[in-house]
Amino acid sequence: DSAEENEMLKILFQYQHGFIISKIMFTACELGVFDLLLESGDTLSSAAIAERLGTCHLGMERLLEACVGLKLLRMERKDNEGLYGNTDLSNLCLAKSSPKSQYCYMKLQSEQLYPNLQYLADAVREGNAQIQSMYVTPSKDIFEAMYSSEEGVQSFSNAMDTAWSIYGQEMMSAFDLSCFPAVCDLGGGSGALAKEYISLYPNATVTIFDLPKVVKRAKKQFVTSEECQISFQEGDFLKDSIPEADLYILARIFHDWDDDTCMQLLTKVHKACKPGGGLLLVELTLDEDRSGPLEAHIRSIMMLLFNNGRERTFSEYNALLSAGGFKEIQFKKKSFYSAILGRK
């Protein structure tokens, strides 16, 4: 009937234009709309916002109205003039200065993911990542390609950190990890998760192991009162030996790689892991029937496009970890990511 058809067409419209919704949000972020409204602490007219941000009034008004429609801004009428303010979501996640800001992740998506989605059909056709179309210099993997510039290292590391301001505590407390004094965060980037770990387990030490370019940049910017508990080691986890530890954290590492590469890494971790030690994976997991969640499907598509990686179900992680010699494998799904713990 026509009500059903209307519902279907609504879904079609949403899917068809989903990328425009993203771009509206990215554009408002890029132009500084949410920062201005957070700093001003008051509602502002579109003319005032346009003037402060150096844009045309007409263009800004159009963008602000769309943001109201998306509930990224609110608008109240006063003396026949619209006054705009941030919604709670924008104050929390879109303004740069918020402690839980997702701005840097948004920026990476807008600048790198958005244009490169043009290669998705090729990735699907070939069942392969499309790094060679995205970057001029040939690279063995997406990290070598992305890290060819200092800016590439910076923007990726910053984007990765944003997740842990929201989910870090939840993931590091999913299991009681207090029995592991020496921890190695493999591919631990700039150490955002390591800081969360130390705040929960103050007696632990964490070694962050990552590629030299990432470590060099992280060390330069690393500021924390727990500095002596967190150290960095440069290396390639596919080629070099890794530090000995009681617990290995691999957060969003396996999803970057195919099963063979994961097994290669697992074997290395199992060898280096102290007896009785553990391995903690933090990943976005697919439901067992693979029907969702949408976030995992979206990420899985991204992983195919960029590095031949994939999101997996718990059963798939369980099989990998068992094959790698880990036992007593436990699984906890939290609000967004899942934690998987195995023991040697």
Ligand code: SAM
């Ligand atoms: N674990 C961090 C997190 O969840 O925020 C970062 C995840 S990011 C998707 C993957 C990380 O693995 C990056 O920091 C990257 O530099 C690192 N990485 C990639 N290939 C690597 C390699 N061969 N050796 C060491 N680190 C590597």
